[in-house]
Amino acid sequence: MGKNNTKNKFYVGVDVGGTKIQASLVEESGTIRTSKRCPTPREANPEQILETIETAITEVLQSEQLGPDALTGIGIAIPGVVDPKKGVVVATPNINFSGAKVVKYLQPRFSAKVVLGNDCNLGTLGEAWLGSARKASSVVGILVGTGIGSGFVQKGKFWRGFRESAMEIGHMIMQVGGPVCGCGNQGCFEALASRTAIERDIRARVEKGEQTVLTDILEGDLSLMRSSSLRAALEQEDKVVTEVMRHAAEILGHACMSIRHLFDPEVIVLGGGVMEACSNFILPIVEEIVASDKLPGARQGGRVLLSSLGDDAVVLGAVALARSGVGRNPFKKSYFVEQVQPQITQTSFGEITVDKETYQHDIYLMVNGKVAKRKKRLAKDNHGNSHLIGAKELSKVCKGGPEILFVGTGQSNEVELAEEGKEFLDQRVIEYQLIPTPEIAKVYNSCTKRKAALIHVTC
Numbered sequence: 384m385g386k387n388n389t390k391n392k393f394y395v396g397v398d399v400g401g402t403k404i405q406a407s408l409v410e411e412s413g414t415i416r417t418s419k420r421c422p423t424p425r426e427a428n429p430e431q432i433l434e435t436i437e438t439a440i441t442e443v444l445q446s447e448q449l450g451p452d453a454l455t456g457i458g459i460a461i462p463g464v465v466d467p468k469k470g471v472v473v474a475t476p477n478i479n480f481s482g483a484k485v486v487k488y489l490q491p492r493f494s495a496k497v498v499l500g501n502d503c504n505l506g507t508l509g510e511a512w513l514g515s516a517r518k519a520s521s522v523v524g525i526l527v528g529t530g531i532g533s534g535f536v537q538k539g540k541f542w543r544g545f546r547e548s549a550m551e552i553g554h555m556i557m558q559v560g561g562p563v564c565g566c567g568n569q570g571c572f573e574a575l576a577s578r579t580a581i582e583r584d585i586r587a588r589v590e591k592g593e594q595t596v597l598t599d600i601l602e603g604d605l606s607l608m609r610s611s612s613l614r615a616a617l618e619q620e621d622k623v624v625t626e627v628m629r630h631a632a633e634i635l636g637h638a639c640m641s642i643r644h645l646f647d648p649e650v651i652v653l654g655g656g657v658m659e660a661c662s663n664f665i666l667p668i669v670e671e672i673v674a675s676d677k678l679p680g681a682r683q684g685g686r687v688l689l690s691s692l693g694d695d696a697v698v699l700g701a702v703a704l705a706r707s708g709v710g711r712n713p714f715k716k717s718y719f720v721e722q723v724q725p726q727i728t729q730t731s732f733g734e735i736t737v738d739k740e741t742y743q744h745d746i747y748l749m750v751n752g753k754v755a756k757r758k759k760r761l762a763k764d765n766h767g768n769s770h771l772i773g774a775k776e777l778s779k780v781c782k783g784g785p786e787i788l789f790v791g792t793g794q795s796n797e798v799e800l801a802e803e804g805k806e807f808l809d810q811r812v813i814e815y816q817l818i819p820t821p822e823i824a825k826v827y828n829s830c831t832k833r834k835a836a837l838i839h840v841t842c
Contacts, residue, residue, distance in 0.1 A: 392455040394705050395440050396698030398502060399423070399432070399461055401477040401529065406439035407698040408447055411455075411706065412722040413513045413713070413833070414751050415695060415783065419443045429472070429483035436485075437492060454495035456709045458701025459485055460502040462532075464548045467499050473547070476565065477530070498701075498708040504541040504550065505700030506690075507534030510652045512703045512713055513833065514692040514784045515812045519649040523642050524690075525552060526655035527635065528610075530565070531573040535646060539714030552642070553577070557634060576634040578657050582608045584627045595623040610660035617664050632665040636672030643685055644678065654690030662689050663774075666810065691784035691811035721831055725752050727824040727838075732794050735820075735840045745769075748827075748836040750783035757837065770797045772837065774807040780837045781813060788813055789827050791820035791838035798839045 392411040397404065400423060407418040419442045424431050436459070444453060463475035470486025490497045500508075507516075507524030516522035521537040531553035535542045542549050553573035554566050561570025562580065574580055586605050589595060596619050597605060600612050616624035639651050658665060669687055690696055703713050711718045725748070729736040734743045737754050745757035759769040761776040772790065781788060788808065792798040796819045800808075808815050818826055820840055827836055 392711075393449065393453050394455055394702045395443060395457045396701035396705070397436055397440065397457065397459045398694075398697040398701065399436065399459065399478075399480070400502070401462060404432075404435055404439055405694070405698060406436070406443050407695065407702075408443040408449075409699065409702045410720075410722075411711070411713075412720040413699060413702070414722050415698070416751070417443050417446045418695075418698070419446070423478060427479060429480050432478070432480050433483060433485065433488045437489065440489075440493065451493045454493050455711075456496045456498065456702075456705030457489060457493060458505070458698075458703070458705035458708075459489075459497065459499050460505045460697045460701045461485075461499060462502045464546075465499040465501060466547060467543075470497065470499055472499070496705065496709050498704050500541075500701065500704050501532075501534070501543075501547075501550075502697050503532030504534035504536075504543065505704060506532075506654060506696040507536050507652070507700065508539075508541050508703050509692055509696035509698070509700030510654070510690060511536040511539065513699055514696055515652050515688040515690060515810075516650050517786070518812060521646070521648040522650050522652055523550075523552075523646055523648045524652045524654060524696075525635075525638070525642075527577060527653065527657040528655035529578050531577045531655075535648070537648075539712065552638065555638070555641070557638065572634065572638050576631040576638070578608070578610060578613075581613065581627055581631050581657070584630070585623060588623050588627070593623050596621045597624060610656040613657070614660040614664075617661060628661065628664060629668065632668035633672065635665065636669040639669055639673050639687055640676050643673065643676065647680065647685070649684055649686075651685070651687045652690055653687065654693070654696060658689065659693055662810075688812060689810045691781065691813060693782065693784075695783060722833055723752070724834065725754070726828050730791075730820050730824055730838075730840065733841055735838055742840075745837075745839050745841060747780040748834075748838065749780070750785040750833055750835045755779075757839075766801060769839075771799055771801050772804050773801040774803045776837070777804050777807050780835050781808070781811070783835070784811070784833070785813060785835040786832040787830065787834050788815045789823060789830075789834065789836040789838075790815060790817045791823040791836065791840070792817050793820050793839040793842050795842060797842065 397406045405420045408416045464473040472483040486497045510516045524534045526532045533550045533552035554571045558570035562574040564571035564574035725738045747755045762769045
């Protein structure tokens, strides 16, 4: 273990969004102990939003029976421009939080260092610390959701810009004279490829008389199309949704090519709600466009990856910033803290013991150390049996972004990864090992990486 792991330190990362606020209690190793989500108050003033943040932090502490003095640091991610030196929110276009004195309000209430950052910068920082970009020296993160945000991290530091407003890639002009963006400019990346843009273009085609299965999926109300609804329409090969989504994916692909020309990062990581739901459709289009780039570099590289942290990327980035704020930079080897994980103490036909608890069914050992019952239905529905592990099941067991996944293949060594499962892990830079279940305890227990396991015990 790291030399600074003599006592567990706790941090809270808070992701302030336009519709929800997520507060997560996080150990110094990056293990998320618990999270609390609550709606962002609509039409609220900055003071009311600050009170909601305070309540969320208090509730995650209380869920672990901790008091306000238990925290070492608090990181707050803001969807807009912040002044980190003054601890003030400068501008938040989508919520009424501009001018909020966040540090002044929170620091006395929790007696902990409070730091601020832009949410997309921190989401990229999270991926650089514990996610898909953890092996990369430089990364550009692009989050595609209601809008489009971005961040650039190099050697553990994100680029904030002279005015604290760098990496607003969503407002890079990609079509002169194009659709009006929420920022007021025309032809922004966000106005062409965000979920808001996708919704607008689908509704416009429906208004012209075209038919889409979304009308049935959303029971006639096309005012709000969630990313899951878009995925369902893609799976049904709906013509309108497929064509609109293909156009958005092509815009994203050309944006990635431009980013590569501007920054030449080692990796580009794509995340956000639209990518989480529709990556199977979008990523191949993006990869094809980036691969078509006629301008070569001096060496191979520059992969486009998918986020392995998902919704937790921002809160973990906020914790990474908070750790740096108290002089315990997680990117410095001297402050490495190893995760404390449970031990597999016994395996036999039909059961497994983790620490002192015995389970008579297949299990997931999650990256946060918790045990969950395996969802065999995900394998059976997609592959006809429980011995072939695909992407849907891996998305469950790999929540939290492990570095390595161990698969216990059963007493008779029958479990395998489907090709789509291998692709899922490769796109998120997650290593894997397939091991007969009787041998998995020794290998899993001795591994010091952030790890997860899927263990088959019933045959």
